[in-house]
Amino acid sequence: MPEGDTVFLAGKRLHAALAGHELVRGELRHPRLAAVDLTGLGVTGVASVGKHLFTRFDDGTSLHSHFRMDGSWHLYRPGMAWRRPAYEARAVLEVPDRVAVGFALHDMELLPTAEEDRLVGHLGPDLLAPDWGPEHEAEALRRLARRGEHELGLALLEQRVMAGVGNLYKTEVCFLLGLTPWTLVRDTPDLSGVIALSRTLLLSNADRPEQTTTGSMHPDQAHWVFERGNRPCRRCRTRVLTAEQGDGVYARPAYWCPRCQQGPAPAPKRPRRR
Incomplete structure (x- = not known):
């Protein structure tokens, strides 16, 4: 399972690529979320909490993902070949100049941003929390x-x-x-x-x-x-x-x-x- 710094870095890179942009493609391929289309939503930010990632949107919802043993998020330029097979993709979030693809993300949930604590409230203090004190x-x-x-x-x-x-x-x-x-x-x-x-x-x-x-x-x-x-x-x-x-x-x-x-x-x- 990835270490917390791996998830932190993924969140930092996703935030830099997606935050402040509107999704021109927001496709979820997880069995529970296959009918959801995020296209048109604005990405307000991406943040890690321990080994959990939250991609937050301007409609007040968040996409939660967890890497487990084999999951990962990759960033590409439009038209670039993916480094993992397309059948492993569980999320495709595209803004005008970047494409974020989440592979093998077994745990995914779309929930109100105000309810993120429901998934991470049991965790101890995040060692990489920006406001650690x-x-x-x-x-x-x-x-x-x-x-x-x-x-x-x-x-x-x-x-x-x-x-x-x-x-x-x-x-x-x-x-x-x-x-x-x-x-x-x-x-x-x-x-x-x-x-x-x-x-x-x-x-x-x-x-x-x-x-x-x-x-x-x-x-x-x-x-x-x-x-x-x-x-x-x-x-x-x-x-x-x-x-x-x-x-x-x-x-x-x-x-x-x-x-x-x-x-x-x-x-x-x-x-x-x-």
Whole structure:
């Protein structure tokens, strides 16, 4: 599932392309919205809330979309070939000089703008909120502290605690804290630091599609341990271990360095024999 900075950047680019313009084509191909025609509506703005996007129109409605695992929004010039198959398109929003195409958007809803909170009101503070301040931090801290018996890695992924962290940042935050993802929240020192670090990493990548937690933009050096299972830790060269964290559909691969990170951990997955 995309990280919050990916959704934030998509919203920023869609806003720049669509806001202030009238739709010359407003086609929705989602099963529940196939009869809706948005043509002629003015786009007043596009905004992200955690991993949710809202495209707002001048009739007081908003188009909600969520990327889930494989969704995305692309921008094209009129007449350009699409980079994904047309049968995957769920929304086509065209203004005079740009075409926004939403692919594989399984969650879409058209609702009054005044009712957006119905879809995102349960979320914790958005780590990329433009107006982030002490009250957001205090609320995130309150929600995180209440998960004292939860594993830190799972608490970081819980959007009801704070919105925006996905598996990449969960992994890298735990590494930079020197704690395994299975460390309990109550055993984690400086929860305010956890929140600040999560926000710092998201902010550092919010204006570009590439994501780095090390400061290097080289593809093989961009992350400390994420997706480096059975490869050397970039800090100490110890072999990075991997195991699943979470249950059922919520299970995600976890990566950690047994030397750089302290705390409980399950038996790692054995590498496949070739």
